Each structure stands twice: as C-alpha cells, then as structure tokens.
Amino acid sequence: MVETKLFDLTGKVALMTGASKGMGKAMAHALAAHGATVVISARTQETLDETAAEINQAVGAERVHGVAANAGRKQELETLVEKTHQLAGPVDILVGNAGVNVHYGPISEIPDDAYEKTMQVNVQANLWLARLVAPDMIEKGNGSMMFTASVGAFKPSDTLGVYGTSKLALIGLVRNLALEYGPQGIRANAICPGLVRTDFAKALWDNPEAVKRANSQIPLRRLGEADDFEGLAVFLGSDASRYMTGQALTVCGGSFMWS
Ligand SMILES: NC(=O)c1ccc[n+]([C@@H]2O[C@H](COP(=O)([O-])OP(=O)(O)OC[C@H]3O[C@@H](n4cnc5c(N)ncnc54)[C@H](OP(=O)(O)O)[C@@H]3O)[C@@H](O)[C@H]2O)c1
Numbered sequence: 001m002v003e004t005k006l007f008d009l010t011g012k013v014a015l016m017t018g019a020s021k022g023m024g025k026a027m028a029h030a031l032a033a034h035g036a037t038v039v040i041s042a043r044t045q046e047t048l049d050e051t052a053a054e055i056n057q058a059v060g061a062e063r064v065h066g067v068a069a070n071a072g073r074k075q076e077l078e079t080l081v082e083k084t085h086q087l088a089g090p091v092d093i094l095v096g097n098a099g100v101n102v103h104y105g106p107i108s109e110i111p112d113d114a115y116e117k118t119m120q121v122n123v124q125a126n127l128w129l130a131r132l133v134a135p136d137m138i139e140k141g142n143g144s145m146m147f148t149a150s151v152g153a154f155k156p157s158d159t160l161g162v163y164g165t166s167k168l169a170l171i172g173l174v175r176n177l178a179l180e181y182g183p184q185g186i187r188a189n190a191i192c193p194g195l196v197r198t199d200f201a202k203a204l205w206d207n208p209e210a211v212k213r214a215n216s217q218i219p220l221r222r223l224g225e226a227d228d229f230e231g232l233a234v235f236l237g238s239d240a241s242r243y244m245t246g247q248a249l250t251v252c253g254g255s256f257m258w259s
Contacts, residue, residue, distance in 0.1 A: 001132075006240045013088045014237060015081070015133060017071045017125070018098030022046040022198035023148065023229045026071040027095060029055045030230035031237055036093065039084040041069045071098035071125040072117060081132040091138035093237040094146040096126040099167075107161035113160055122166035123173060132176050134186065141185040146236045147174055149190040150246060151256045160217035167192075171248045178246030187245035189236055194252025196224035219254030 013060055014031045019040035028040045033053050042048055048066025057063045069076040076256055077252040084091060093193045101120045103114040126147050137143025153167035170190060177188035195214065204210060205223055214223045232251055235241050250256055 002100060006126075007034055007234050007238045009093070009234070009238055012237070013084070013090060014038045014093035014095060015041070015084050016097055016224050017041045017069070017080075017090045017129065017133040018148070019095070020044065020051045021195060022195065022200060024095070024097040025051050026226040026228075026230050027233035029058065029122070029152040030063060031093065031095075032056075032059045032215075034062075034234050034238070036063065036237070037088040039066060039088055040063045040066050041071075042066075042098070043068060043070050044180060046152055048049060071096075071129075071173075072100075072121040073195040074125075074128050077125065077128050077132060085136075090139065091133040092137065092140065092143055094143070094145040095135050095233065095237075096129050098125065099150075100186060101160060101163040103162055104159050104203075105144075106158055107165075110162050118162050118166050119169070122163070123169045125229045126170060127173055130173075130181075130188070132144065134181060134184075137152075137181070137186045138184045140178070142166075142256060143181075143186040143187075144237050144241070145177060145181075145186065145188040146233070147188070147190050149174075149192045151192050151194050151250060151252050153192060153248070174248070175246045182245055187236075187241070188240075189245060190248040191229065191236075192248050192250040192252070192256075193229065194218070194224050194250070194255045198230070200224055208232070214253075222253060224251065224253060 014036045019028045020042035045068040052064040052066040065087045069080040103110045149170045152164035174188045174190040211249040
C-alpha cells in the first residue's frame, strides 16, 4: 500500500451536473471514494437518489447527495448551489458535465431553438455555474473547475456540427475562466472524451461496424468506458494537478492526437 496525500479529497465539497449516470456517475464515485462530499445533479430526482445510494453503499459512507436541476435553467442552478451549501458547505470542486446534442444533421438545417438549447446547456450553463461557485473558491483561495467538452470540438462534422461548435466554445470559456480566476487560486480545465459507451452516444457505438472500427483503428483498440474518467476527475480535483489550468485534456484511447 502506497501512502500519499496527493489525491486525497477528504473535506472537499464537489458539485457536479450530469452526474446520475454515465461518465458523471463514474466521476462522482471516484471523487467520493477519495473522500469528497459530492452533490450530484441531473434532471430526474429518482435516478439521482438511486445513484447516490449505490455510491454511498460502495464507499461505506453517506458522502453523495442528489439534487435535481436542469442545467439549462439559471434559476435551477442558483437553487442547486444554495442546496449544495446547505447539504455540504462551500464548493471546492465543480464538475460541469451535463451536455446535450439536440440536432443530428447539417448546421445549415438546425432550427434556432435547437441551436439555442445546445449552446445554453453546453456553454452558458457552465458560465452560470462557474460564477455561482467562484465566491466559495475565492474565499478559500483555492478551487478546481472541470467541464466536459468533447473531441468533437477539434473537427468539423456534417452531422454534429453545432454540438462540436458548442464544445469548442466551452474550451474557450474554460481558458477564460482559467485566465480570470487563476490569480485567486482557481483552476479550470476541460475534459475531452472520445467515443464513450454511454446512453448519450448510443447511436454512434451500438452497431457492429462502430465496434469493429474502434477495435481496429483506435490505438488502444477499444471504445471508451465511463469508468475511464474516474482517474482524471480525481487528478483534476486534487492537489496532484495544482499547476495545471486552462487545458483541454483529451481522453480517447489515442483516437485524436495533437498535430
Ligand atoms: N458519450 C460520449 O461518447 C461522449 C463523448 C464526448 C463528450 N461527451 C460529453 O460527456 C458528457 C456526459 O455524457 P455521458 O456520455 O456520460 O451521458 P449519459 O450517460 O447519457 O449521462 C448524461 C447525464 O446528464 C444528465 N443530463 C442530461 N441533460 C441534462 C440537463 N439538461 N441538465 C442536467 N442534467 C442533464 C442525465 O440525467 P437526466 O437525463 O436525468 O437529466 C445524466 O445524468 C456530456 O457533456 C457529453 O456531451 C460524451
């Protein structure tokens, strides 16, 4: 057994959106297993309660609380932060993981309301959240924000164009948060997953051709799994990443490399 405090989150409070299933759930589990109190959020209270109970049982402590909120509604995010303060205290770690894709097709055909919803949930909601928790972090002189973007930010697409545009805008937001809040000890980073086997992306991986492609072309020879994001959440949330901010970290089995 190696003794290290580098990844210790004891006493830390994490607030997460999009955390009742998929990658958010895996990250919530990892943060709680490393000692954090975690408020998980999504739209459905029932699923949140089930997820919180499952993680609490696994870690052997009542560390996870579920609070329903639609990330696209500012008022609900304000209430979420208030409830987080009541349940757990001031926020040390923010994980903006909720994301939507409401249009599959060319950007020339996207209806205005689909464009607005995509940008609101994927970008603006994360700015609202950052502003809501920043005072907690400024008071402590320390905090970590992480937001789930996508490798879709790095390339155009004739089917997921506005989704990719919103995720590139999110990386832009992250860089600005890092610039503006860095002097107060707050870090902000983006997580960019490749294709991950969650419900969100089922249409993209749930067919033999996609699996065959992943298993033969991705350098690590498989699709991503939600659990692949546990380590990064702990790393970004903890002191282990204390000199890292304004970065977009790609977790994709090597399917996208810097070029
Ligand atoms: N899976 C991939 O291949 C992939 C790749 C790149 C990036 N991403 C990004 O990764 C993030 C998480 O996706 P995932 O694959 O883990 O999805 P998932 O398994 O489908 O989980 C999505 C979570 O977000 C919640 N959610 C959805 N819309 C919401 C909203 N408007 N407000 C609040 N919560 C909401 C869902 O619960 P409710 O439905 O109850 O609200 C659920 O907890 C997203 O930002 C996505 O864009 C995914």
